[in-house]
Amino acid sequence: MSRATAVRLSLRSRAQRSALRALGRMPGAAHSALSRAMRVNSDGERLAPEMAAIGAAAQYVPGVALMSGTVPEARVALDQSSTAMAQAFEPFAVEEDLLIPSDAGPIPATRYRVDTAGARGLIVFYHGGGFVVGSRASHDSLVRALAVASGADVLSVDYRLAPEHVFPAAVDDAVAAYRYAVSRAQDWGLDPRKTAIAGDSAGGNLSAVVAQQVRDDAIQPCAQLLIYPVADFSHERASRREFATGLFLTGEEIDYFRDTYVPSADDYDDPRVSPIAGRLDGLPPAHIVVGGFDPLRDEGIDYAEALERAGVTVTLERASGMIHGFVNMGLISPTARAVVARLGEAAAKAMDAVN
Template structure:
């Protein structure tokens, strides 16, 4: 079946009445006190039917191509109302591609979210996360700068961290040209991108210019320990246990380096002074427990935190928004909370003498 036919068939199935979608998806899946959303279960079932199970592959090139193809299947329309411009970010290791999103109604200076895409530091790019960035920009009413950082194994740890930090500093130095101010720049991302947002926040916590806010969507924050959620959800829920091992083997092959705070920020001794955070986890995600352990560490360190577990969703749901249903609902909530968090942060900064 050609990709075009697959896309048409997928869209038709997603629009079927609920009883038919349940029939295709199978009996409800209940685990650890939660029931998987029908929308998520249906997509997982369809994935397996076309031979997709997990995110890793025999080679990084094959895995990257598979993610691109999967993204095309899930992107039915380009979201309008957002202007998009290509940018280049200079770094000590060369230029990075970037993409700046601006909602049509936003003209003057305002908040900027630097977005780092997910993909285990091995797959993904600014195109695979184009819909998520368009949606965040439009729904939250902010500019978004998506960064195409270097990927492993061609560029291993700490290359992605170095690029993420360089992108933040570039944005701070060029804030006016990007339509913002240095004090109004937030960082965010999903999965590996959530990790990069967290470690950039940690690396700059004592600097004069640091992120105003951090959006961490099902972030990877500890590469040294297997928690209970990885045992529960490590197979059959998109991101697998084998995928996580494969990603780490490509990005940080030296096991002894995996406790470095530039990767495992959960293990950092002192998390005080970090910017306010909005941490999102998914109930059927192998990374759930480490994300929620990070929430607890932040709270214990006096960092303002908004934490939200979408109990019925899976890892990677940001890229499934156009499937509608629970995925769309979750993204609306994330964008609305981000907007409120940035507005609250801006108000507090204005109140300071």
């Protein structure tokens, strides 16, 4: 068992998990009836009732918001709330906590393998959290679901966070973790060419950046799985304004995360900050997921379109009724579970295509 990813739920979080489990078991007829009363966005999409409940809870229930209290308090709270909303899994055959060597010091990570029969390939995963919060623990259930869906090992990386470590620390760690994974793949019984990169939100940003940074390496990723990625720090799009409040991730939090991670606006156009500003031709196939009610929706769509214009094979999945962070809510959301399953299928397809 991984010690680093185990979260002991507080009494409050256990109560919240019980309430959320009941929400996830809402009868279809009740769900449909509630859906008709939900908010509709400017594109005519309707907010899912369970996502509306999370958006409301983030405003009014202690500990549910993405940023709750000080940075250390928010990190603990996100581990708690993410675990409360997550699917549960039986222990895996391999849950190996390890340290990745780097010039800046060891990078903590956990490698997961579902069973002893081996694995299809390897996914290097970078968690979300605005480059300030989030951890292997907050994303433990998501990476387990991704491992099950793909049949691959997953290496979940705890890169350095701001404000203690500002840009480019997270990028340096993300690149070092990818190169370490490739170098160790054969030791784990894997073909290093069957290594994909994945991440959500800030982790989606890091995945996109890594794909560009290692383009001249002997082994490049076979796929990039980008879940509502932060793609452009330099330009605010319409979805930022439309979904600025009441839907878990707020515009105020986005500004805080940006200013904390990248203190100088002079760096916003750096491709290591805004991957949409980078060289995109020749990059690995991308499977990109956006939420219909996510402030980051439009930049994810724009990045998908930019990749396509550069000749990259792209699958864009638009989860119409979902909010930011929804893939971490597998306990309550069938859509979240289905989206993660398709991400796993995309990874498996890319790995199987390697000759």
